[in-house]
Amino acid sequence: MTQLKEIEEEIMLLRKSVEAFAKKEIAPFYSRWEKEGVVPRELWKKFGSAGFLCVDIPEKYGGLGAPLSYSATIIDELSRLGFNSISGSLSVHSNIVAHYILSFGTEEQKLRYLSGMATGELISAIAMTEPNAGSDLQGISTSANNNVSTGEYSIDGSKTFITNGQLFDFVVVVAKTNQNVKASKGITLFIVDADTEGVIKGKKLKKMGLHAADTSELIFENVKVPASQILGLLNGGFGALMSELPRERTTLAIGACGAMEGVLDITIEYLHEREAFGKSLSEIQVIRHKIAEMVTEAKVNRAYANHCLNLLEKGELTTADASAAKLSTTEAQGRIVDGCLQLFGGYGYMEEYPISRAYTDARVQRIYGGTSEIMKEIISKDVLGN
DSSP states (O other): OOHHHHHHHHHHHHHHHHHHHHHHHTTTTHHHHHHHOOOOOOHHHHHHTTOOOOTTGGGGGSSSSOOOHHHHHHHHHHTTTTTHHHHHHHIIIIIHHHHHHHHHHHHHHHHHHHHHHHTSOEEEEEEOOOOTSSSGGOOOEEEEOOOOOEEEEEEEEEEEETTTTTTTEEEEEESOOOOTTTTTHHEEEEEEESTTTTEEEEEEOSSSSTTTOOOOHHHHHHEEEEGGGGOOOOOOHHHHHHHHHHHHHHHHHHHHHHHHHHHHHHHHHHHOOOTTEEEGGGHHHHHHHHHHHHHHHHHHHHHHHHHHHHHHHHHHOOHHHHHHHHHHHHHHHHHHHHHHHHHTTTGGGGGTTTHHHHHHHHHGGGGSSSSSHHHHHHHHHHHOOO
């Protein structure tokens, strides 16, 4: 019990540290970054200096060796504060790419990339989605053909919706290395440096929300990489991807909880300040009951997301449970943000109000990391079988 209390106190201190950092280094500039569609590279270095990147990576590789819950707390707090563009970009970097390298990388790859990721000197991305293959990894067409005489692989193809797509220094690329078998048995992960010839950072994509999250197209034209840049096993990429998806989806669930709690905080504050018909909106019964419903839904989802996070830390989280957490929390986030915006009335529709930004930011939560429909299919297969 004493150890648990100490961890809870440390996490609370971490939350306060993230909040203080965000108020100083993010809040004054966030609106401008949203308009510009990107955050400055310098912010990544500041995150690194503050110790907020790759915190659950071992110290040997530049991290802090902290528990997973500490890394999740950083994403959680940034989401609660409404900086969803940044929390998403950091999550891809620290909670997804870093763990692919930690789990499947060679010692040389870990030493080369992870320490730079922890300091913010190296920004990472992952390239899975293709223009004609969204949630279906079986449908990818990007290829990596081996030149037997040189031992190099030549990567050709295009990817889209790449988070950190303009700023990245290296990207983990999903490509087919065996065209004669289905993708689940013939795809491989490659680490590709941004300055490799033939890597083309395409246009920056304009999105409904998450405007400061740098999202782009990515093109590979005869990009030559040595076999030493294979991440994990040749033709073993699909298994690697599947093994890390529970982490990604649990992190998305935690971020969704933070975001919905954050919008409830600003909505409750607004209801106390705003008056209608001679009294505070917080005194009107229909509004009070709506808030009660939304707070209850947020608390229930938080409890399940934390349960899944605990299972993930123990190595016991199943893909189906992670999918259930992602499905439930992101759908709840959409309902709660919509409900809160309604309580703001016409002001909720104005861009200068944070609730408006939270509304447009929330919509993608039910799409990336696997759509809600894909989550339902995974859960139903677990329950009912194929």
